[in-house]
Amino acid sequence: MSADASSNGVVPEVAAASAASTSPAPARSAGPPPARALPGGGETRRHTLIAIVLDKPGVLNRVASLMRARNFNIDSLAVSRTDQPDVSRMTITLHGDDVAVEQAAKQLYRLIDVLKVQDVTAESVVAQELALVKIRATDSNRGEILKLVELSKGRVVDLAPESVVVEVTGPEAEIDGFVALVRSYGIKEIVRTGSVVMSRGSNSIEEAVKR
Amino acid sequence: MTMTKGPTAQPPGPSEARPARRSHVPSDGTANARAVEAARRAMLDDTRPRHRTRIGADVVCEALLLQGVDLFFSYPGGVILPLYDVLGDYPQLRHVLVRHEQGGAHAADGFARVTGQVGVCMGTSGPGATNLVTGIGTAMLDSVPMVAITGNVPSALIGKDAFQEIDINGITLPMTKHNYLVRDANDLPRALAEAFHIARSGRPGPVHVDITKDALQQETSAPHPTHEEVVAGLPGFRPNLDANGRQLKLAAAELATAKRPVILAGHGVLHAEAWDELVAFAEKTQTPVAHTLLGIGAISEDHPLSYGFMGMHGWKHVNRAIQSADLLIAIGMRFDDRVTGNVRTYAPYARIVHVDIDPAEIGKNVAVEVPIVGDAKRVLAALLPLVEPVDPATRADYFAELAEWRRDSEGSSWHGSGAWREGVLSADYVIDRIGELSAHEATYVADVGQNQMWLARYAGFRHPNTHVSSGGLGTMGFSVPAAMGAALGRPDRETWAITGDGGFQMTSQELMTLTADKIPVKIALLDNKKLGMIRQWQEIIYAGNYHSAHLPGPDFAKLADAYGIPAFRARTPAEVDDVIKAAQAVDGPALVWFEIAEEQNIFPMMPAGKGLSDLIEKWGGADE
Ligand SMILES: Cc1ncc(C[n+]2csc(CCOP(=O)(O)OP(=O)(O)O)c2C)c(N)n1
Numbered sequence: 001m002s003a004d005a006s007s008n009g010v011v012p013e014v015a016a017a018s019a020a021s022t023s024p025a026p027a028r029s030a031g032p033p034p035a036r037a038l039p040g041g042g043e044t045r046r047h048t049l050i051a052i053v054l055d056k057p058g059v060l061n062r063v064a065s066l067m068r069a070r071n072f073n074i075d076s077l078a079v080s081r082t083d084q085p086d087v088s089r090m091t092i093t094l095h096g097d098d099v100a101v102e103q104a105a106k107q108l109y110r111l112i113d114v115l116k117v118q119d120v121t122a123e124s125v126v127a128q129e130l131a132l133v134k135i136r137a138t139d140s141n142r143g144e145i146l147k148l149v150e151l152s153k154g155r156v157v158d159l160a161p162e163s164v165v166v167e168v169t170g171p172e173a174e175i176d177g178f179v180a181l182v183r184s185y186g187i188k189e190i191v192r193t194g195s196v197v198m199s200r201g202s203n204s205i206e207e208a209v210k211r
Numbered sequence: 212m213t214m215t216k217g218p219t220a221q222p223p224g225p226s227e228a229r230p231a232r233r234s235h236v237p238s239d240g241t242a243n244a245r246a247v248e249a250a251r252r253a254m255l256d257d258t259r260p261r262h263r264t265r266i267g268a269d270v271v272c273e274a275l276l277l278q279g280v281d282l283f284f285s286y287p288g289g290v291i292l293p294l295y296d297v298l299g300d301y302p303q304l305r306h307v308l309v310r311h312e313q314g315g316a317h318a319a320d321g322f323a324r325v326t327g328q329v330g331v332c333m334g335t336s337g338p339g340a341t342n343l344v345t346g347i348g349t350a351m352l353d354s355v356p357m358v359a360i361t362g363n364v365p366s367a368l369i370g371k372d373a374f375q376e377i378d379i380n381g382i383t384l385p386m387t388k389h390n391y392l393v394r395d396a397n398d399l400p401r402a403l404a405e406a407f408h409i410a411r412s413g414r415p416g417p418v419h420v421d422i423t424k425d426a427l428q429q430e431t432s433a434p435h436p437t438h439e440e441v442v443a444g445l446p447g448f449r450p451n452l453d454a455n456g457r458q459l460k461l462a463a464a465e466l467a468t469a470k471r472p473v474i475l476a477g478h479g480v481l482h483a484e485a486w487d488e489l490v491a492f493a494e495k496t497q498t499p500v501a502h503t504l505l506g507i508g509a510i511s512e513d514h515p516l517s518y519g520f521m522g523m524h525g526w527k528h529v530n531r532a533i534q535s536a537d538l539l540i541a542i543g544m545r546f547d548d549r550v551t552g553n554v555r556t557y558a559p560y561a562r563i564v565h566v567d568i569d570p571a572e573i574g575k576n577v578a579v580e581v582p583i584v585g586d587a588k589r590v591l592a593a594l595l596p597l598v599e600p601v602d603p604a605t606r607a608d609y610f611a612e613l614a615e616w617r618r619d620s621e622g623s624s625w626h627g628s629g630a631w632r633e634g635v636l637s638a639d640y641v642i643d644r645i646g647e648l649s650a651h652e653a654t655y656v657a658d659v660g661q662n663q664m665w666l667a668r669y670a671g672f673r674h675p676n677t678h679v680s681s682g683g684l685g686t687m688g689f690s691v692p693a694a695m696g697a698a699l700g701r702p703d704r705e706t707w708a709i710t711g712d713g714g715f716q717m718t719s720q721e722l723m724t725l726t727a728d729k730i731p732v733k734i735a736l737l738d739n740k741k742l743g744m745i746r747q748w749q750e751i752i753y754a755g756n757y758h759s760a761h762l763p764g765p766d767f768a769k770l771a772d773a774y775g776i777p778a779f780r781a782r783t784p785a786e787v788d789d790v791i792k793a794a795q796a797v798d799g800p801a802l803v804w805f806e807i808a809e810e811q812n813i814f815p816m817m818p819a820g821k822g823l824s825d826l827i828e829k830w831g832g833a834d835e
Contacts, residue, residue: 033559039578054447057392062384069385099574106571112389112409115447209446 040099047101048197051090052116052209059113072104076194082206091196115209127197130169136186137164152178230703235729267396267427268294272301274403280331284315288335291362293427310720312339314692316346321693322700323355324679325654329410333360337375347417348386352683356415358406366394366423380421388416394423396431404441413450414569454585461581462564463597469538471609472498478505479543479587486675488591497601501529503544504667507678512671522550523817524664528616530823536561543587546576556822566590624814629784631808638665638737638807646670648791653705654697658690658714660744661813662737666709688717694732712738712764722774725800733794734802739809747812771802778802
């Protein structure tokens with residue numbers, strides 16, 4: 001799909017490209033009519049959308065409400081300020097086929113407070129997540145846990161008689177791996193920020209919406 | 212930077228001059244009326260300092276005037292009283308006191324649909340606001356420009372479950388184009404200016420502005436922003452009006468090779484006022500034009516290239532044309548399920564060019580070959596020079612076939628005698644007569660159900676914005692209040708509300724508004740003593756299990772009489788013309804009670820989930 005639902009007047013032209021051919025319409029007499037293809041229906045995968053939004057009251061509510069009402073399932077949503085005053089950035093991950101996610105992007109773009117929406121799934125990006133994991137620890141296994149943390153490039157941020165809190169940062173899969181690794185010790189609690197992503201290279205979605 | 216303050220700036224003028232509005236002030240212009248008016252104001256003045264300061268409530272009135280609004284529909288309540296307290300100071304603003312906020316919202320909607328301007332309704336917090344919700348939703352689904360204003364509890368009480376507090380902002384959020392909660396009078400000028408700009412620009416829609424009571428009472432000197440300032444303050448709202456040139460060329464190429472093209476005209480053609488461009492385009496390319504329910508009026512049904520109403524209860528010939536088309540040029544319509552039926556079997560031979568101002572509509576319901584984002588008027592104007600003129604002779608076979616299909620389908624399910632069965636009045640005939648006797652020059656406002664479909668099929672529409680119908684939400688109770696707004700918006704046209712007995716009973720309280728404000732709506736009540744459309748579904752789809760389809764009603768003549776509205780009644784075809792003419796002769800509102808066949812169906816009918824080629828045309832041996 002065209003990654004940018006917000007550029008002026010341009011809708012994804014993947015389908016349009018084929019329209020240049022002047023293939024005649026199928027003859028009506030040639031057997032039963034072909035079934036019309038439904039929009040979408042392609043392979044479902046995880047997509048990452050970046051939305052640059054005005055930091056108005058309720059903007060998070062608008063985004064969340066829209067995704068719910070239009071039947072899109074958000075996997076994760078991370079919101080933060082940007083370097084511009086009054087502008088926030090959302091990183092939304094969701095599952096769907098390309099057409100469905102394109103619909104989500106276009107619907108988001110209808111919101112007045114949304115400045116830009118971009119699907120960066122197919123682009124070269126840095127995608128990082130941070131997790132805090134509170135692991136059950138005893139005198140006998142603490143050393144072992146600390147060793148694992150070190151090997152996993154984690155960081156101990158709190159050490160208590162019966163637990164350790166570990167901070168791990170990295171791509172989502174790496175964090176999944178770490179969690180799987182320490183699960184057997186007993187995870188007391190865990191919190192994850194959800195992915196935040198940024199394109200590699202000098203391109204900047206934020207600069208693209210500078211006012 | 213220029214700032215405008217107060218109502219001295221010129222309101223943005225409508226694109227064409229609106230006909231003179233009738234005053235409904237009793238004995239307006241006489242010395243007596245002036246005295247009453249003066250006394251009224253003096254009475255208000257007594258209660259307040261003569262030189263009061265400007266407060267939030269004034270900002271609301273100023274903003275309305277700046278936006279060219281001189282009429283709105285409202286109902287008072289505790290937290291919006293500060294606004295009512297200043298209304299007397301703005302005699303240029305006509306306030307119509309409705310009898311239920313839903314009526315006010317539909318009236319604003321009807322006004323907007325016939326004038327192309329933003330309709331305005333207001334209500335108080337809590338129940339006043341929730342009563343507006345159905346009307347706001349109706350406007351949302353049909354992309355009608357509307358600004359709904361509500362009062363809310365004082366800002367310090369928000370979130371405390373104060374008396375008549377409800378999170379109306381949360382409620383309208385998913386069913387408005389945008390909404391605001393204003394807690395500071397200094398923010399009001401911008402919020403209101405933005406609301407009007409958003410409501411009318413791009414794809415129109417309703418905007419809700421909720422204002423706390425303290426903001427309405429707060430002193431402010433905040434100036435009204437200029438149009439440029441409003442636009443600059445909305446960086447996320449930049450409607451795409453002009454189409455991409457490459458896409459236009461692709462569309463022209465599609466047309467050049469199409470042998471059986473059909474134009475599908477929707478509400479967007481009316482919103483964009485693109486009717487002339489549509490006709491020019493259709494004529495140059497010799498393409499027949501089918502229309503959606505809300506696209507009625509985009510082309511006169513008189514025009515040789517107008518082919519008719521499509522979809523679930525549309526004409527069979529129109530649906531056949533779509534099913535056999537090799538190219539659909541869809542303009543300002545959204546391939547709603549009532550139009551397509553099962554998408555898999557929809558227009559199986561057709562490539563699709565889809566023109567819409569909202570990119571999100573393209574590819575939403577059907578996959579299309581040529582997407583074009585833009586305003587229908589501008590797109591059609593830009594497309595016209597790119598297409599080759601088509602010689603009608605090259606379409607001779609196509610047109611001959613279409614003409615034959617049309618003869619075939621228009622003849623069936625039509626009761627030219629006026630009787631559905633021996634001695635019982637047929638609804639299609641009634642609608643046909645209303646169309647004829649009003650010379651197709653009236654505004655016709657539908658309710659929902661069979662009556663809506665009869666109106667769409669049989670009235671014979673000649674002009675844009677003369678048909679008003681709740682298409683997307685299908686809101687029963689719409690017609691009488693919407694007709695109220697339509698009649699005030701276009702006082703130069705006769706206004707007919709067409710309604711079933713079910714829908715009529717949902718908002719009949721507005722009869723009192725019609726009387727009190729002398730709004731000359733003619734109501735055609737098609738009384739089948741049933742929830743007709745429900746009865747039809749139960750007969751055909753639920754094996755005749757008529758639970759709750761029978762709907763006893765009151766003596767409608769007495770009801771109208773109680774409101775001071777003359778009523779006329781017809782039970783036979785012979786009486787139809789007389790009662791219509793009698794209602795037309797009344798100076799003011801009138802009700803015509805047509806006791807029609809109780810079990811007449813509207814055919815053809817595409818059962819839900821089926822396709823356009825699966826129309827039911829008969830049931831129980833009768834093509835009723
Ligand atoms: C507010 C609302 N409630 C319920 C419905 C569902 N509904 C659609 S048509 C219909 C029957 C309408 O009956 P009536 O008003 O008598 O009109 P008729 O179909 O007989 O012309 C109903 C109940 C609706 N559209 N709107």
